[in-house]
Amino acid sequence: MDQSINIRAVSLSCLLRILEQGEYSHVVLREELEKYRHLEKRDRAFLTRLTEGVVERLYELDYTIDWFSKIKTEKMKPVIREILRMGVYQILYMDAVPDSAACNEAVRLAQKKGFGSLKGFVNGVLRAVSRGSGEVALPDKKLDFPAYAAVKYSMPVWITKKLLEEYGEERAEGMLAAGLSERPLTVRCNLSRISLEAVKTSLEEQGIRAETIDGIPGALEIHDFDMLPEIDAFSKGFLQVQDVSSMLAGLAAAPKEGDFVLDVCAAPGGKSLHAADLLHGTGRVEAQDLTAEKVRLIEENIGRSRLTNLSARVWDALVLDKNKVASADVVIADLPCSGMGIIGRKSDIKYKMTEDIQRELVMLQRRILDVIWQYVKPGGRLVYSTCTVFSSENTENADWFSENYPFYPESLEEILPERFFTETTGQGKLQLLPGEKGTDGFFIARFRRKESIHK
Ligand SMILES: C[S@@+](CC[C@H](N)C(=O)[O-])C[C@H]1O[C@@H](n2cnc3c(N)ncnc32)[C@H](O)[C@@H]1O
Known part of the structure; x- marks a missing residue:
């Protein structure tokens, strides 16, 4: 020392x-x-x-x-x-x-x-x-699961209570335990610039162990590294740190060559960069976020990735940009959320989140969706995602959206590896829970816009 x-x-x-x-x-x-x-x-x-x-x-x-x-x-x-x-x-x-x-x-x-x-x-x-x-005796689990779990997993009681109500004791406890267990870092290689094998070789030359992840193109689990910026493949922009759940959202967006993709809440750019990579240098991705500081984060990542088919700009997703109405083949709406799926990696989120903020987030998500659906071309696609596990932000919002706007759910099963199939993936919804499939907690809903352009 x-x-x-x-x-x-x-x-x-x-x-x-x-x-x-x-x-x-x-x-x-x-x-x-x-x-x-x-x-x-x-x-x-x-x-x-x-x-x-x-x-x-x-x-x-x-x-x-x-x-x-x-x-x-x-x-x-x-x-x-x-x-x-x-x-x-x-x-x-x-x-x-x-x-x-x-x-x-x-x-x-x-x-x-x-x-x-x-x-x-x-x-x-x-x-x-x-x-x-x-x-030291914890509160009695049988008498008061929320109080017991709040101490054991260091979590505000309103959250342990809500998890218990929504998922039952066993799954709630599984999620809470997973939030505290270590997981390897995952990265996504920019396959439009380099092969997975070449990245693996470069990592191994630096003493970093890398393992492929079944069914997810370009994904690697990496072990035994210290500082990310010192990894050659990272500084050359060949890879991006990203959880598998977030990669699935990019795969769900599935842009085709030549498409225009609009990412309305994009910083630091994970899904925009993935979409740009999937376009293989064709088409265009526009990555928007609310503040200049957030857009700078996206720009840093764009610069490092050396992908040329994407740009970033400051725009408030609550404000309609009339020039973009019905212009996008794909809209990515990875919206602000309560973040309960990533508490294992950003551990102070759990103490800052309150029930009131969570309820306000549900309304913010709906207000943003109410504006940004208009950017999707008739026949185009919208992917809604969050990194949380509460149904009010996820399935309830997704169902509300398809009931109120000219969209229908589109199956996720053509793009997901079979191990992610659930009873809702055929209807375009996937809820991933921490600890269950080796990913963060995450939600994805995939929709197609009907051909008529009226609401
Ligand atoms: C979940 S994060 C996005 C993560 C990003 N999609 C990625 O994969 O790297 C949500 C983002 O929404 C942005 N945001 C919040 N309110 C917004 C608004 N009204 N307009 C645009 N962006 C907003 C936040 O600044 C934050 O960067």
């Missing part, structure tokens, strides 16, 4: 920004990892694991601390609260760190941050957790 830099102190400052000031964990970690890019791979991995781990297991850590401490976490000074969370995470989840080291380092950090008078308190709580963590 680099002796000149105290990795736990860096993690503490990340946690203060994320959990006390509400900054996004992926943004904070990206900035810190960039700042400390000279660190050894081992130190960077420790920083990431400790910081993400604390955020991911927050409620369980607080429940454990509160079990042993007279002063409850919500009453503690922020620095002490974060130092204790870090200490408990190391005791419970980092086997390579001896409990004594977790306690001693926490005490040292408290002293270094000007809380020398609380050294005894920090030491006492952490030693008690180390001795007695086995005696």
